[in-house]
Amino acid sequence: MNVIYNPNRSQWQELTQRPVFDVTELFSVVSPIFKAVSERGDDALKELELQFDKVSLQTLRVGDDEINEADSLLDTNLKDAINKAYDNIYAFHDAQRFEQIEVETMPGVKCVQKAVPVEKVGLYIPGGTAPLFSTVLMLGVPAKIAGCKQVIVCTPPSCEGKVNPAILYAAKCCGITEIFKIGGAQAIAAMSVGTASVPKVDKIFGPGNQYVMAAKQLAALSNVAIDMPAGPSEVEVLVDDTCVPAFVAADLLSQAEHGPDSQVVLVSTTDNDVVKLIEEELEHQLNELPRKDFAAKALRNSRCVLFDNMQDAIDFTNEYAPEHLIIAAEDYNDIANQITHAGSVFLGNYSCESAGDYASGTNHTLPTKAWAKAYSGLCLDSFIRKITFQEITEEGVKNLAGIVETMAEAECLDAHKNAMKFRRKSLNI
Amino acid sequence: MNVIYNPNRSQWQELTQRPVFDVTELFSVVSPIFKAVSERGDDALKELELQFDKVSLQTLRVGDDEINEADSLLDTNLKDAINKAYDNIYAFHDAQRFEQIEVETMPGVKCVQKAVPVEKVGLYIPGGTAPLFSTVLMLGVPAKIAGCKQVIVCTPPSCEGKVNPAILYAAKCCGITEIFKIGGAQAIAAMSVGTASVPKVDKIFGPGNQYVMAAKQLAALSNVAIDMPAGPSEVEVLVDDTCVPAFVAADLLSQAEHGPDSQVVLVSTTDNDVVKLIEEELEHQLNELPRKDFAAKALRNSRCVLFDNMQDAIDFTNEYAPEHLIIAAEDYNDIANQITHAGSVFLGNYSCESAGDYASGTNHTLPTKAWAKAYSGLCLDSFIRKITFQEITEEGVKNLAGIVETMAEAECLDAHKNAMKFRRKSLNI
Numbered sequence: 001m002n003v004i005y006n007p008n009r010s011q012w013q014e015l016t017q018r019p020v021f022d023v024t025e026l027f028s029v030v031s032p033i034f035k036a037v038s039e040r041g042d043d044a045l046k047e048l049e050l051q052f053d054k055v056s057l058q059t060l061r062v063g064d065d066e067i068n069e070a071d072s073l074l075d076t077n078l079k080d081a082i083n084k085a086y087d088n089i090y091a092f093h094d095a096q097r098f099e100q101i102e103v104e105t106m107p108g109v110k111c112v113q114k115a116v117p118v119e120k121v122g123l124y125i126p127g128g129t130a131p132l133f134s135t136v137l138m139l140g141v142p143a144k145i146a147g148c149k150q151v152i153v154c155t156p157p158s159c160e161g162k163v164n165p166a167i168l169y170a171a172k173c174c175g176i177t178e179i180f181k182i183g184g185a186q187a188i189a190a191m192s193v194g195t196a197s198v199p200k201v202d203k204i205f206g207p208g209n210q211y212v213m214a215a216k217q218l219a220a221l222s223n224v225a226i227d228m229p230a231g232p233s234e235v236e237v238l239v240d241d242t243c244v245p246a247f248v249a250a251d252l253l254s255q256a257e258h259g260p261d262s263q264v265v266l267v268s269t270t271d272n273d274v275v276k277l278i279e280e281e282l283e284h285q286l287n288e289l290p291r292k293d294f295a296a297k298a299l300r301n302s303r304c305v306l307f308d309n310m311q312d313a314i315d316f317t318n319e320y321a322p323e324h325l326i327i328a329a330e331d332y333n334d335i336a337n338q339i340t341h342a343g344s345v346f347l348g349n350y351s352c353e354s355a356g357d358y359a360s361g362t363n364h365t366l367p368t369k370a371w372a373k374a375y376s377g378l379c380l381d382s383f384i385r386k387i388t389f390q391e392i393t394e395e396g397v398k399n400l401a402g403i404v405e406t407m408a409e410a411e412c413l414d415a416h417k418n419a420m421k422f423r424r425k426s427l428n429i
Numbered sequence: 430m431n432v433i434y435n436p437n438r439s440q441w442q443e444l445t446q447r448p449v450f451d452v453t454e455l456f457s458v459v460s461p462i463f464k465a466v467s468e469r470g471d472d473a474l475k476e477l478e479l480q481f482d483k484v485s486l487q488t489l490r491v492g493d494d495e496i497n498e499a500d501s502l503l504d505t506n507l508k509d510a511i512n513k514a515y516d517n518i519y520a521f522h523d524a525q526r527f528e529q530i531e532v533e534t535m536p537g538v539k540c541v542q543k544a545v546p547v548e549k550v551g552l553y554i555p556g557g558t559a560p561l562f563s564t565v566l567m568l569g570v571p572a573k574i575a576g577c578k579q580v581i582v583c584t585p586p587s588c589e590g591k592v593n594p595a596i597l598y599a600a601k602c603c604g605i606t607e608i609f610k611i612g613g614a615q616a617i618a619a620m621s622v623g624t625a626s627v628p629k630v631d632k633i634f635g636p637g638n639q640y641v642m643a644a645k646q647l648a649a650l651s652n653v654a655i656d657m658p659a660g661p662s663e664v665e666v667l668v669d670d671t672c673v674p675a676f677v678a679a680d681l682l683s684q685a686e687h688g689p690d691s692q693v694v695l696v697s698t699t700d701n702d703v704v705k706l707i708e709e710e711l712e713h714q715l716n717e718l719p720r721k722d723f724a725a726k727a728l729r730n731s732r733c734v735l736f737d738n739m740q741d742a743i744d745f746t747n748e749y750a751p752e753h754l755i756i757a758a759e760d761y762n763d764i765a766n767q768i769t770h771a772g773s774v775f776l777g778n779y780s781c782e783s784a785g786d787y788a789s790g791t792n793h794t795l796p797t798k799a800w801a802k803a804y805s806g807l808c809l810d811s812f813i814r815k816i817t818f819q820e821i822t823e824e825g826v827k828n829l830a831g832i833v834e835t836m837a838e839a840e841c842l843d844a845h846k847n848a849m850k851f852r853r854k855s856l857n858i
Contacts, residue, residue: 023650027453081835088534095532096542103524105517105790113525116769118803130840166839202802221452221646221658225803229650250851253844289843336818340545347820350852352833354845355821359832361534362817373631374547374654376815386805388791389765391776392784403788404781406510410595412559414718415682416783422679423779 001266001279001304006312015305016320018231018263018369026214030185034193034218037186041195048186053127055161055181060197062163062179067172070165079169082133085359086173089141092361096380097145108396112389117147118225120199121383122191123176124206124216127156127183131164132207134357138364138378139205140174146383151176152199154191156183184208188215192224203227205378207365227382231369234263235353236322236342238313238335239278241270243328244349249281251326252302253295254354260297263368265320266304267313269329275304314338321370324353343367343377397423430695430708430733435741444734445749447660447692447798455643459614463622463647466615470624477615482556484590484610489626491592491608496601499594508598511566514788515602518570521790525809526574537825541818546576547654549628550812551620552605553635553645556585556612560593561636563786567793567807568634569603575812580605581628583620585612613637617644621653632656634807636794656811660798663692664782665751665771667742667764668707670699672757673778678710680755681731682724683783689726692797694749695733696742698758704733743767750799753782772796772806826852 007015036044042060050056071079098115105111123139126132136153143151153171157163163181171179180198182190188208194200203225204216216226235255237248252264268275282299286292307313314335317325321341329335332347339345343366344356356362365378376382392400401424408417436444465473471489479485500508527544534540552568555561565582572580582600586592592610600608609627611619617637623629632654633645645655664684666677681693697704711728715721736742743764746754750770758764761776768774772795773785785791794807805811821829830853837846 024456075839077835078839081832081839084832085836088538088540091534092530092532092540092542095530101521101524103521103790105520109517109784109789111521111790113521113808119769130842132840134836134840217650223799225800244855246851246855247848250844250848254842254848257842257844285844285847289847290841291843295844332820339816340548342816344817344819347818350823350826351819351821352848352852354833354837354842354848355538355825355829356817356819357833357845358836359829360538360819360821360825361532361540362819370652371654372814372816373549374814376813377817379542379815379817381810381815384805385801385803386808386810387768387771387801388773388785388806388808389776390773390780390785390789390791391761392780392789394779396784396789397779400784400788403510403513404783404786406506407514407563407787408783410504410507410510411561411563412719413683413686413783414720415679415686415714415724416786418714418718419676419679419683419781419783422675423781426673426676 001299001302003275003304003306005306006308007305012316012319015303021231023214023217026210027218030211030215030218033185033215034189037189037195038193042197045182045186045190045195049182053156053183054159055157057157057161057181060180060182062168062181066162067168070168073165074169078166082137082170082173086137086141088359088361089137090145093142093145093380098384106396106399108393108399110391113386114389115384115386117149118203118383118385119148120150120201121148122201122204123151123153124187124204124208124212125153125155125167126208126212131166133164133166133170134364135206136167136170136174140171140176142378142380142383144174146380148383150199152178152180152191152201154180154182154187157181185211185215188212188219192219227365227378228367228375229371232261232263233258234323234368235326236265236267236317236320237326237328238267238317239270240310240329241274242330243274245274245277245281247349247352248278248328249285251352252282253285253289255324256295256298257289257291260294262298264298264302265322267317268304268306269310269313275306310335321372323366323368323372326351326353341372343372394427397427398429401429430728430731432704432733432735434735435737436734441745441748444732450660452643452646455639456647459640459644459647462614462644463618466618466624467622471626474611474615474619474624478611482585482612483588484586486586486590486610489609489611491597491610495591496597499597502594503598507595511562511599511602515566515570517788517790518566519574522571522574522809527813535825535828537822537828539820542815543818544813544815546578547632547812547814548577549579549630550577551630551633552580552582553616553633553637553641554582554584554596555637560595562593562595562599563793564635565596565599565603569600569605571807571809571812573603575809577812579628581607581609581620581630583609583611583616586610614640614644617641617648621648656794656807657796657804658800661690661692662687663752663797664755665694665696665746665749666755666757667696667746668699669739669758670703671759672703674703674706675710676778676781677707677757678714680781681711682714682718684753685724685727685731686718686720689723691727693727693731694751696746697733697735698739698742704735739764750801752795752797752801755780755782770801772801823856826856827858830858
């Protein structure tokens, strides 16, 4: 790790910067994929699957046989674990339900805000180096609670043309039956334009590589919404002398193993000895990891920032706005109360990121690249919309007419004024 | 209006389609503006103001003198109206505050969801053909309630280099003091990259022409969030025989006067006579309007869709997903309960759109172009973020460890497993 001592505030911007990446440069790569899928639908999807996932598919949709078979292929332990994670995620997201709001702002003027689900949602589940069935739960559970009418999943198949059974099992837990063997930008294109097999959705969710992300951002410019922009995953571990070096090292590595571009930051108010212990643990634990090449690369770009006092450490953290923040410090509740920019926060020595990644109940789809300054992590809100309603009675017209007519006139919008004036006059007010 | 009788469902897609518009085509126009503002800051902004708003500015920020003067320039009636609108908008948005959620998903596993304001927000207020001070209230009031730390406004100055006093007065009501004389794409560029005068913000809000919208969407691809994508304003009026033709015509015209590209749709279950009465009223009222050229153009593209039964009318409405929906029909509450796709809904003969545009309390920043299928209108949520926290105790580790370790192993993420395993082992579990 690169250790930086007490950086001056003028250096913070540089220290908190992520690699700059212009997503529009990838539009030229993903645009032709959208064009092909728009014009030739399923045929184009099958060709693209052959090209990118090296698999020749007869049908894109996963059949009932394959879904039922998943149940028998999966270890009972894993099914139990998925079921329990499902319960925790369900409990936390179910508590996020929105109660309708009704306010009579003036006598005769009733305003209502009501939630409705996003009707058609598409969940993208990456394949690649790890089968991310946990992401199925993180997206599928809130979609189910929200009451989305149509929930589909796209995920790249293996070279045998199969979907990982854990993904199918997790989907089944969430009541999802429409699953398609499509990966990459072509999956995003399919869900945003629709084909004979794949329904067009209203909103697309889920992680992916830079091509998937570029495809989502391109799609969001036309006719579909997306959950959030995203970059490589990040963790910051904020520690004081009460931290446990072995735990801190394990947390840093659990981020680093995601990929060579993972962002790993240690912020510390401890003396050098604790940092050295953490570094020793890092080296020791790293050697045992199957994905150590990824992790080692990510660690080479990682930083340890040492501060004299906790207030600077907190301010720096808010400037960095990490996706995941672990606070392994004595006063973790006091510190947490001052955290305004983070995706999800893990409190104390026993709260590891992997708890939230899988099963504590919080969502693991979170804003990266300091997007936490403007975006929430995925939650029930992501799957609903709020519509407002207003009911104005004769008394309401009496109370509102003067205000509306005066303002409309001042904005030079006479027809707006008339709409109220005609109603007022009809009541002889 | 073009009248269509009982269209077959297969025709609905075409009938509900908005003009197709590829925002990326405008990126080549707005990109150089971003580049200029990034590289040369305030100097570039002043040059662009001279070029586009025909005004030579010494300073970009509105001074205290001009703000104080606004108070004396404004009619007392208008100030009263603004104050009362402010109160209603405040009351409805204040009721939208989010209460922290805490759930113990398992013994020893506490999950919390907490709201924090978006710290720095930028509000764009168009100038042009009408001074939209009402938009200042619609954006400024929820920003104030949310507790945003820094709220700035950009708005194009008049050719005398002044900002409309009603805009300044409305801003003052919302406690906004940082106001800049900058319009168009350059305003969006300034707020997204920051200059010596204009602070960089985390999220940009507000309406604008197609260049402003393209600039917002381009900005949203890099480092700033936006409220929502947007196109020309829209109204659908859904009527039965109980509607008042003069009111309906006034409502259609109040949308049409926004501009020649405004979308105006009448959906009716009445017989032809009622439609004829509405058309007569349209013609009659149109001739009295100062903005009749705009309105007449918008009306030429408008549609009246007649259905035999209300269920088809409701289904068609949900397919169209209008920004504003006025339900001038007897069973307006029953119908409203079946509306799943709309920005804001106006119930009954006395609820005109202009009530919500100005003063009922609901927000007038709403999703157009069928974006209502995926987006909410602006509300308090738009100015907050929700952060999750989790605190896991020793008991929590005991309950979670097996689940997390099993899932991490199945996802081939050993370091994720280790982070939990080391904690479990330290407790001799």
